[in-house]
Amino acid sequence: MKKTIIAFAFAALASVPALAASSDAKAPPSQQWKHEGFFGTFDRAAVQRGYQVYKEVCASCHSLKYISFRNLPAIGISEAEAKAIAASYSVKDGPNDEGDMFERPGRLSDKFPSPYANDKAARAANNGALPPDLSLITKARANGTNYLYAILVGYADAPAGVKLGDGMSYNPYFSGGQIGMPKPLNDDQVTFADNTKATVAQMSQDVTAFLAWAAEPELDARNRMGIKVIIFLLIAIGLTYAAMRRVWAAVH
Amino acid sequence: MNSKGFTNPIVKWIDYRLPVFSYLHHELHEYPTPKNLNYWWNFGSLAGVCLVIQIVSGIVLAMHYTPHTTMAFDSIEHIMRDVNYGWLIRYIHSNGASMFFLVVYIHLFRGLYFGSYKAPRELLWMIGVVIVILMMATAFMGYVLPWGQMSFWGATVITNLFSAIPVIGEPIVTWLWGGFTVDNPTLTRFFSLHYLLPFVILGIVVVHVLALHQHGSNNPIGIDIKGPQDSIPFHPYYTMKDTFGLMVFFLFSAYWVFFNPNYLGHPDNYIPADPLVTPAHIVPEWYLLPFYAILRAVPSKLGGVILMFAALLILFVLPWLDTSKVRSARFRPIYRQFFWLLVIDCIVLGWIGANPPEGMYIVIGRIATTYYFVHFLIIMPLLGKLERPLPLPTSISESVTKKPGLAAAE
Numbered sequence: 050m051k052k053t054i055i056a057f058a059f060a061a062l063a064s065v066p067a068l069a070a071s072s073d074a075k076a077p078p079s080q081q082w083k084h085e086g087f088f089g090t091f092d093r094a095a096v097q098r099g100y101q102v103y104k105e106v107c108a109s110c111h112s113l114k115y116i117s118f119r120n121l122p123a124i125g126i127s128e129a130e131a132k133a134i135a136a137s138y139s140v141k142d143g144p145n146d147e148g149d150m151f152e153r154p155g156r157l158s159d160k161f162p163s164p165y166a167n168d169k170a171a172r173a174a175n176n177g178a179l180p181p182d183l184s185l186i187t188k189a190r191a192n193g194t195n196y197l198y199a200i201l202v203g204y205a206d207a208p209a210g211v212k213l214g215d216g217m218s219y220n221p222y223f224s225g226g227q228i229g230m231p232k233p234l235n236d237d238q239v240t241f242a243d244n245t246k247a248t249v250a251q252m253s254q255d256v257t258a259f260l261a262w263a264a265e266p267e268l269d270a271r272n273r274m275g276i277k278v279i280i281f282l283l284i285a286i287g288l289t290y291a292a293m294r295r296v297w298a299a300v301h
Numbered sequence: 302m303n304s305k306g307f308t309n310p311i312v313k314w315i316d317y318r319l320p321v322f323s324y325l326h327h328e329l330h331e332y333p334t335p336k337n338l339n340y341w342w343n344f345g346s347l348a349g350v351c352l353v354i355q356i357v358s359g360i361v362l363a364m365h366y367t368p369h370t371t372m373a374f375d376s377i378e379h380i381m382r383d384v385n386y387g388w389l390i391r392y393i394h395s396n397g398a399s400m401f402f403l404v405v406y407i408h409l410f411r412g413l414y415f416g417s418y419k420a421p422r423e424l425l426w427m428i429g430v431v432i433v434i435l436m437m438a439t440a441f442m443g444y445v446l447p448w449g450q451m452s453f454w455g456a457t458v459i460t461n462l463f464s465a466i467p468v469i470g471e472p473i474v475t476w477l478w479g480g481f482t483v484d485n486p487t488l489t490r491f492f493s494l495h496y497l498l499p500f501v502i503l504g505i506v507v508v509h510v511l512a513l514h515q516h517g518s519n520n521p522i523g524i525d526i527k528g529p530q531d532s533i534p535f536h537p538y539y540t541m542k543d544t545f546g547l548m549v550f551f552l553f554s555a556y557w558v559f560f561n562p563n564y565l566g567h568p569d570n571y572i573p574a575d576p577l578v579t580p581a582h583i584v585p586e587w588y589l590l591p592f593y594a595i596l597r598a599v600p601s602k603l604g605g606v607i608l609m610f611a612a613l614l615i616l617f618v619l620p621w622l623d624t625s626k627v628r629s630a631r632f633r634p635i636y637r638q639f640f641w642l643l644v645i646d647c648i649v650l651g652w653i654g655a656n657p658p659e660g661m662y663i664v665i666g667r668i669a670t671t672y673y674f675v676h677f678l679i680i681m682p683l684l685g686k687l688e689r690p691l692p693l694p695t696s697i698s699e700s701v702t703k704k705p706g707l708a709a710a711e
Binding site: 087115120181184185188189190193224264266267271272274275278279282283285286289290292293296300 | 542
């Protein structure tokens, strides 16, 4: 009886994310991610390629406002390079001693500049749709990494009978099947420095890995610490169990 | 009072003036505990540890958090990204809430199974119910603080419940909000109360433990301690057993904190609150889902609110609804079956609470809600009179020779 109930409770628990994703959208298929599992770590090369895709493609519409240039060394970009990347942006600062705002080259401490001045400007430029900030996107969607990848590779011609709204694209993984974002990636859109072939699938995978890092930059450290904590606790369990048995030996 | 055999002169000096050592000796060492407590009795002390973890991690979070609608979400990301080990502290706190409820629910069902609410422990039980209700209020307000979509819309839905009260409902909601919608005054007062209530809970926990120590723990066979052969000192026996249980509990919690920290939350809460966009499904955290299901089982808003609060308040009168003189379900073969039915019913309610109120979910939700109340209001009073309990053992020490445990229930 007890076992049945425990099994039942776990089944109920397991169904929670499924419900969260339940809508008219197609469920995203599961992909293999290097950063998943107890020993998962981000694939630095993929994350760097993904950063390139973000910078060259996504960044024209999507902000990444919780990420600073100083975070880039964490994905294997050298500090000098990160400084150079920051300096290639112009950042509004001020007021100076004369009381004027001024533009200056970006510094490591600056956040990634947003493509639009505000949400209204973003909507005005995008047919009324707001391109979401991508800093937390894999955490802010159910089954986030798989969902994001599925969206990026999921663009297709609308099946017969589906009437698309003005400026909308067909994407079965998006709620409602219609997405405001036009197909963002095409083969060979970027040229990777490491000569990886830039297929849509490859770029989608890489940019998803990058955004997963952006959402959970602590993941590597978290997994490493988790393993140590688990090992420590397993030993502690053994010791406290032995101590308990010894203390109780006289009672039984 | 100072002749407890303390040899350390400093301890003696202090104890003569402020008998803390005598007190600890009395409450931990002399305090007689039944010999036969099983692992289900670990969850009381675990709940205490959970409370301390929540308070400590919460105080640290409050040092970095900003309770303002325009900055709350950003300050959480600041904690997650820029504060040293901020992610660890926040994940301990957010998953800690789930762990706390899990532990407290097990503690509560343990009391239900072994009849720990029966004379002379009625007040002990009722104080516990007060703690659960305060925990729910605290957890709800805590969930609002990140000011994500679920925070905002959860706060909107729950505070709006009070508008169902006739005549004074609307003014009460305005008073709760501190304005005419959920906005900055709502957030700041929720923060203030979320910081205050855990200390209120702590105070009530002290009263809970005082009430416990008056008659001591109940035990798996539910008969009283009849002599020294039935009991052992709390320390070292149960301190050691609790420590072992604590390590197992830490292992379980560590899995969530380190390897699955967002599973028990909702992805929508990583989207900043937007009063103009309603999420597809507004759902509370898992530990409130059964009550959410009861709320929505009734077609009338006021009826739903009344039933939801009744589902909690009914626990206060439980000691008088249960008419059986036998405490432990181990000797109540029929009640035991109904107990597990209630457990299933609560899980079903939780599952219904997570789903949109449509189609079959409504029907199942209504049946499960009805059964919840039938269990307490009809089955428990009748069963106490009709059921023929199994013969009780004559003493605890006699039953200890056979290995105790809930396994006997299978």
